[in-house]
Structures are given as C-alpha cells and as structure tokens.
C-alpha cells in the first residue's frame with residue numbers, strides 16, 4: 594500500500610506527472626527504443642484516473658547478479674490498487690500513468706542472478722508492496738524497510754532506479770526483483786490464497802504483533818474486506834477474543850467462520866454502546882471515510898486504535914476521546930521483509946491463507962466495481978494464466 598512518507602512526495606521523481614518511459618499501451622507505437630538489457634512483458638494497467646484497465650506492454654530489466662525473475666502466476670487485488678489507479682491519493686502520492694498495479698504477487702522463479710541465494714529456479718516465490726529501499730538507514734537495518742528514510746520503492750508507482758520512470762506491479766506476466774525483496778512461499782500454502790498475504794496478511798499481522806495482541810485480550814477488527822478478513826484470522830490465531838465490526842449484516846456468518854467470536858453491526862447505535870470502553874486494541878481496515886471517534890470510545894483505559902485503512906480524506910478526531918482513558922490512535926504500514934516471511938510461515942503453520950475469488954485478468958474492471966461496493970469474499974486474485 595501506501596506507507597506515509599517522510600519526504601515530501603513532490604521530491605519523489607515517480608510522482609512527477611509525466612508519461613513513464615518503458616511503457617506504452619500495446620496499441621500505441623513506442624516513442625523511443627527501450628533501453629538495453631530489458632525485455633518486453635505483458636501487463637494490464639490504466640492510462641488515466643478515469644480509464645478502464647487494459648492490456649499494455651512494459652519493459653522489465655534483465656535480471657542482474659542479485660535479481661530474481663519471477664513468472665507471475667497469481668496476483669491479488671488490493672483496495673490500494675483501486676485508490677492508486679483512480680488517483681484518489683493524489684495529495685500524498687499522485688499516480689503516474691500508465692499505472693500497472695498489483696503488490697500481492699506469487700509465481701515461479703524462472704531465472705536468478707549469479708549471487709542470488711534466497712531462491713532457485715523453479716521455486717514458488719512472492720513479492721509484496723516493496724521492491725527496494727536504501728538498506729542502510731536505521732529502519733532498514735532494523736528490518737523495517739517500509740519506513741526507509743530514503744523511502745522504500747513501492748512495487749508500482751515508485752521511482753524505478755534501474756530503468757527510470759516508475760515501477761510496474763503484478764498485473765503482469767513477470768517481474769524482476771532484487772532477492773532481498775523476494776519471499777519464500779511455504780509449500781503448505783495454496784499459492785493463490787497465499788498471494789493476498791503479501792499485503793492484506795502482513796498489514797494486519799504487523800500491528801497485531803507490534804502491539805502484542807494475544808490471549809486474554811479483547812480485539813476489534815473494523816471492516817470485513819481483504820485486510821479485515823485476514824485480521825480476524827490472525828487475531829484469532831494469536832489467541833485474542835475477536836469482535837468484528839461491519840456495516841454489512843450479511844457478512845456475520847462468514848465473520849464467525851473466519852474466527853470472530855462476536856459480530857457487531859456498526860450502524861446499530863445500541864449494539865455499539867454495549868461495547869463501550871471494553872477493548873484492549875482495535876484495528877481499523879476501512880477504505881472509506883468514517884467516524885473513528887465511535888471506535889476510540891470503545892477502547893479501555895490505555896487501549897489503542899490502529900488505523901491501517903487509508904481513506905484519502907482527513908479524519909476528524911475529538912481529542913477528549915484520547916484524553917479520557919489515555920487512549921492512543923496510531924497507524925501502521927505493511928511490514929518489513931523479515932516480518933513478512935515470519936507471517937507467511939505463521940499462516941502456513943496455522944493452515945490458512947486468504948479466502949479468495951479467482952478471476953481472469955479480463956474481469957479486472959468488474960472486480961474493481963465490486964470492490965468499490967464492498968462486494969468481495971474476501972479477496973480477488975487474478976489467475977495470470979489468463980494473460981497468455
């Protein structure tokens with residue numbers, strides 16, 4: 594997704610509004626010859642904030658000594674893809690077009706550079722939201738590449754240090770990534786349902802671990818979408834008592850099946866009141882603007898509300914909800930590479946991936962329309978065989 598940046602986004606070359614070198618709609622003639630040591634990959638992307646996603650060709654670099662080339666087999670559709678493609682985050686992270694989204698990537702290693710140690714040809718491997726960072730700053734040294742002081746390079750719409758222009762994501766038939774940002778996919782995981790773990794999984798696992806959620810705690814998860822359904826599964830696996838807050842009463846039975854001990858329909862004021870001041874921790878995964886004060890009021894003394902959902906608009910907060918009860922409001926961005934591997938292994942050990950609806954790439958625009966309406970159970974995953 595879109596971790597907050599420490600540098601003004603305007604200094605990020607990727608955010609300048611210009612056409613990205615190395616990519617053009619497949620029907621348009623190339624404006625200049627691609628740089629050497631690249632190859633042409635198939636992809637799907639959007640040419641503007643209002644256009645539908647359509648086939649494109651893009652240039653990928655040939656793998657260097659530390660690079661891994663992956664044939665992409667599965668790619669999840671995150672709500673961040675939709676925010677970015679539609680330029681909904683234009684204030685913080687303007688979109689450079691064409692935009693090829695996708696940061697929940699699982700595939701087969703087809704080539705490795707001579708110095709690569711982490712994976713070998715034929716392995717099932719994964720790529721999440723980042724493909725690079727400075728590797729030397731305190732955050733990178735702590736394994737928190739998402740908070741890199743030079744700003745991590747996101748898998749799409751980030752400045753491409755190798756080819757110029759911006760990076761292109763996983764709605765594509767292949768990708769080339771430095772081995773540091775490649776994850777191993779445990780054999781116990783089904784590869785299609787593992788794909789959403791690369792963003793939805795780690796974005797919920799990381800704060801649940803950071804705030805030490807576990808047995809004896811009452812934990813709320815707000816929103817049962819891609820992130821939320823993983824939050825429910827992981828919080829349950831960590832031993833917490835899990836309460837799911839939803840605007841969709843029809844999701845109650847699924848929420849219980851996924852691991853919620855209780856379901857609260859957040860539009861029901863009486864049901865919300867019954868939960869007042871009873872939570873140790875609440876994780877809010879909602880993609881649209883909504884009232885956070887309603888959730889702050891549900892925290893116990895010293896409880897924490899962590900926001901991972903990223904609505905574009907500023908959120909009004911009543912400070913009294915923080916002052917009384919010494920409550921905290923925090924945010925969290927994806928997770929580092931080491932922790933992402935830990936999360937994949939955790940999910941494999943507990944025997945779950947995401948609940949997915951597999952679609953061919955030709956249905957991606959329909960999937961975006963359904964995502965916008967909250968009509969997904971609970972993550973769309975593109976079967977890249979459909980791109981061939």
Ligand code: NAP
Pocket residue numbers: 594595596670671672673674676792793796815816817818819820821838839840841844878879880881882883900901902903904925926927964965967969971
């Ligand atoms: P999603 O699958 O669309 O799920 C979002 C859920 O939020 C919906 O299913 C719905 O759940 C609820 N919701 C939607 N509109 C709502 C509204 N107006 N009021 C209240 N609830 C509403 O999205 P996702 O892929 O899980 O992503 C969720 C958000 O997290 C996005 O903003 C995304 O950009 C962000 N994100 C952040 C990070 C990070 O690092 N912090 C990483 C990935 C994604 P119910 O039907 O149950 O109410």
Ligand code: ZN
Pocket residue numbers: 594671672673674696792793
């Ligand atoms: Zn995401």
